[in-house]
Amino acid sequence: MGYIRNHKKRTQLAAASIISLSSPWVFADGDTKVQKVEQLDKITFVAEQQESYYVKESQNAKMTAPLLDTARTVNIISKKEIDERAATSLQDILRTTPGITLGSGEGxxxxxxxPFIRGYEASTDxxxxxxxxxxxxSHESFNLEAVEVSKGPGSVYSGRGSTGGTINLVTKKPKNKTESEVTSEYQNSGKGHAKYRFTTDNNVAINDNIAVRLNAMLDQGEVARRDNVETDRWGVAPSITFGMNGPTRLTAGYSRLEFNDTPDMGIPFSNASNPDRKTPIESMPFETNFGRPDIDYRNYTSEIFSxxxxxxxNDALKLRIAAQDLQTIQEYFFTRLSFGCVASSGTACQTEGPGLTYNRANRQSYRTSHVNAAQADxxxxxxxxxxxxxxxxxxxxxxxxxxxxxxxxxxAGSETVDFYNPTQKNYSGFHIPWGAWxxxxxxxxxxxxxxxxxxLLPKLDVNLGLRFDDYKSxxxxxxxxxxxxxxxxxxVYKLTENGRIYANYATSMNPTGDNLGQAGGADGAASGAALNDLDPEKSKSIEIGTKWELFDGDxxxxxxxxxxxxxxxxxxxAEGILSNDxxxxxxxxxxxxxxxxxxxxNLSAGYVYLDPEILDYKSGAKAENMKGKQxxxxxxxxxxxxxxxxxxxxxxxxxxxxxxxxxxxxDVNTYYLPDHIRYDAFAQYQVIPEFGLQFNINNITNERIYDASHVGVFSTIAPGRSFAVKGTYRF
Structure with a gap:
């Protein structure tokens, strides 16, 4: 495990160096510093209060109308709300977004x-x-301006897939204003699990035409109320814009994100020897780590050029050309947890009393991805x-x-461990000799x-979209x-100046191989992991709704x-052969x-009711029909x-x-994750115009929240109660 820990130390030093060098005066001369002093009076807490959570227009260029006049549901989570909720990752953001649930990976x-949006997986959307x-x-929040969730089939916007919707991450871009923000956050669970996070966001308008921006992040420590589950992450994202205030603009950006975490697969779940228990067993403390934290690891690197x-x-004719090169490397080893009990194992497996054992198995993976993309509008x-x-x-x-x-x-190999006393072995010889790429x-x-x-008429708009894809896998x-x-x-019918009713019909397609190399057998028939001579899956949706803007449109x-x-x-x-039935x-x-x-x-609230039903689906070697199941x-x-x-x-x-x-x-609706409710609290005090303090208590009641389950084998657990204080300095 030494090679992993040493690598973590190197990334800590690198990230700390980046953040320490990211102050705006790295780019500025003496005159620019004087200009910053003159701007201090403009940065006040009152101005910040006037910002609304409501973002009126999507940054997706293919949406040609404001949200009020767009005939579909689009939820935009603003940077303001993300910051106030102390959300540091996309998972944090999606956990509190109605209509979205999370799934778990494995091998x-x-x-x-x-994420699953309106009932359908969107991990590659x-x-x-x-x-x-x-x-x-995995995606971080330090370089995000907003998260846009467009709901309903969206192949017309993004190509294949997008059955339940898409998630668009809007990254930060240079602005025509010199300003900086540095944050330092300390989090504690109240039981010794501490975490530190530092971010910096520096924007320098070099002149009327050129601006540069640098965002950086360092996040290290333990996950709240989870023993020996660690995060060790850093990121940096510089960008530059030429022609800022002119008719021709060019923005170049780069982003690098590294994770060196200790993962946590939660708790073993289903037990065939005790079929009466349908939910995860909760007889052990919340903090218990059932894995092998001495050797469990996850190294993830994402690098983007854009x-x-x-x-x-003129005002009526505009051209946009964008290109992106995205490469990732993900290497991990984690302990797969399961009960795996059978009747012959003894009464402890049946009663789940003293003597109950569970299994630890190895899961490892090394994957790379490389995406080249371009579009012109x-x-x-x-x-x-x-x-x-x-x-x-x-x-x-x-x-x-x-x-x-x-x-x-x-x-390290498979182990049988006492569930009520999960001890650790000596894994000094642990290593993974990876083969050729x-x-x-x-x-x-x-x-x-x-x-x-x-x-068409002063009160009647029509939104139309058509897309053709030439797809090969x-x-x-x-x-x-x-x-x-x-x-x-x-x-869209405009009832009043600020009120609309709308109806929308949309389609999407999932061709075979659309998840090539990214899905396993537990994800369902074909699951996109292999290529099959089948027609694309087809989806269609109808949505009817109303939208209103109140209080002067805020x-x-x-x-x-x-x-x-x-x-x-x-x-x-019926014969167990893969089909489109x-x-x-x-x-x-x-x-x-x-x-x-x-x-x-300010207010952000929502409620979603979903009725997801299998109309016809056959699973497994016996092609058992799941018709009518949820x-x-x-x-x-x-x-x-x-x-x-x-x-x-x-x-x-x-x-x-x-x-x-x-x-x-x-699929057969035997096992389920129980419902949960999470409470959070927030306070913010502006000490001086340039410096403020923020306090967050997340998961106040320390609710045991299950993020997801790998088809009932094990269940991952969300962080428990945490107390956080963050200082923000703006200049």
Whole structure:
């Protein structure tokens, strides 16, 4: 384990050096420093209070209208809300977003962010500035301006997949204002689990045309209320914009993120010898680590180069060209937990009393991904007679390559351990001799699309979108190609200046191999892990809703009812042969409110009801039919509330609650994760105009929250109660 710990020390030193050098005066001369002093009076807490959680327009260029006039549900979580909630990762953000639940990776399915949106997996439907991140990795918040969740089938926007929706991560870009922010945070669980986090965000307007920005982060320590579960992460993200205030702009960016964590797979779950217990056993303390923290590790690196070119021919005609190169490396070893008891093991397995044992098994993986992507958009505003158009047409291209290295751990193997006294062995000889790199396959996609918001009448808009994809997926032994058409049609009626009703119909497709190298057998029939001679899975959705902006447009109220149906889903026929005979559907209701009630009072709230049903799906060697069962990993009910109030110009307080209902974790609906409710609290005090303090208590009641389960074998556990204080200095 020494090689891992030494590597962690090197990354700590590197990240600390980056943060210490990231102050704006690295880029500035004496005159620029004088300018900063003159700006100090402008940075006040009162100005910050006037910011709303409500973001009115998506940064996705393909959405040609403001959210009020967009005929679908789009949730945007702003930087302001992310910061106030002390969310440091995409998982933190999604845990408190209604309608989204989390899944767990293992070996075949890699570890990383695995969200389900409106009942359908979206782990490969995560976009960074509008372009797909295929890595199935992990994402941090330090370089994010917002997280945009577009719900419902969205192949017309992003290509294949996107059955339940997409998640677009909007990264920070240079601004035409010199300002800096440095934060230092200390977190403690109250039981000795401490964590430190430092971030810096520096923007320097060198002149009227050039600006540079540098974001950096260091995050180290233990996860709250989880023994020997550690995070050791750092990141850096510089960017530069030329032509800041002109008609032609070029932004170049780079981001590097490294994790050197000790992972935690939670607790063994299902026990065939005790079929009466349907939920995880909770007879051991919350903090118990059932794995092998001395050897469990996860090293993850993500590196992104991006270019964004924009040219305004005039106010009505604009061109945008973007390119991105994204590479990731993920190497991990973790302890797979399971009971694996059988009747012959004795009465302890049946009673789960003293003498109960569980199994520790090895899971290791080494994966690389490399994505090259580019897209070009031309936006035009014009009229045909009295009808106004806001048109975007464009093309995009992506090539995604997945590689692996095989390896088997030396010095650690399967173990049978006392559940009530999980001891550790000596693993001094532990190491993994990884083999040569192997190309698992690649996916190449070319797309052409057109979107138009048509103002047919003063009170009637039509949103139209059409996309064609030329898709190819190839492994070392097989290949598949598809030509796919997807579309959407929406209508928006303007009841009043600030109120709308809308209807939307949209489609998506999942061709075989769309998750090539990124899914395992436990993910369902075909699961995208291999190529098969099958038609694409097809999805269609209808959504009807209403949107309102109140209080001078600062508060958004949204309501929607919807149904998404997937036909031609991969399943097994009566003889156990893979086929397109499956069907499922999700019906639901979503209510949300985001923004300011008054300049001092901010609100973010939502409720989602989902009814996910398997209409026809056969699983396993016997092709057992799961018709009528509920789709796994999905909660029927979920809700969130986050609200803050500025009592004075200097003091603000608030808090919230998040509810997630019961979730089945297997196809036959035998085992489930119980519902939970999490309470959080927040306070902020501006000591002086430049310096403020923030206090957070997350998971106040120390609720035992199960993030996800690997089909009932084990269940991962979210952090417990934590107390955090953060200092923020702006200059």
């Amino acid at each position: 075949g399915t890699p570890m990383g962010d695995r 995560i976009l960074i500035d509008g372009m797909r991140d295929y890595a199935r990795g 270019l964004n070119f924009e040219h305004d021919f 031309l936006q035009a505003q014009f009229k045909t007679g009295s009808i106004a158009h806001d048109l975007i047409t464009g093309i995009d291209y992506s090539k995604e390559r997945i590689g692996t290295r095989s390896g088997a751990a030396v010095g 192997t190309n698992e396959g690649e996916i190449e996609a070319k797309g052409i699309y057109v979107f138009d918001t048509i103002s 190839a492994s070392s032994s097989d290949s598949v190609s598809e030509n796919m058409f997807n579309y959407q049609a929406g209508i 508060l958004a109220l949204n309501a929607a009812i919807f149904e998404t149906k997937k036909t031609d889903a991969r399943s097994y026929d 499956g069907d499922n559907r999700v019906r639901g209701v979503e209510l949300s409110s985001t923004g300011q009630i008054t300049p001092a009072w 789709m796994k990993f999905i909660a029927n009910h979920s809700a969130n509330l986050w609200t803050t109030y500025a009592l004075t110009d200097k003091f603000k307080f608030g808090g919230g609650a998040t509810y997630v209902g019961k979730r089945f974790v297997d």
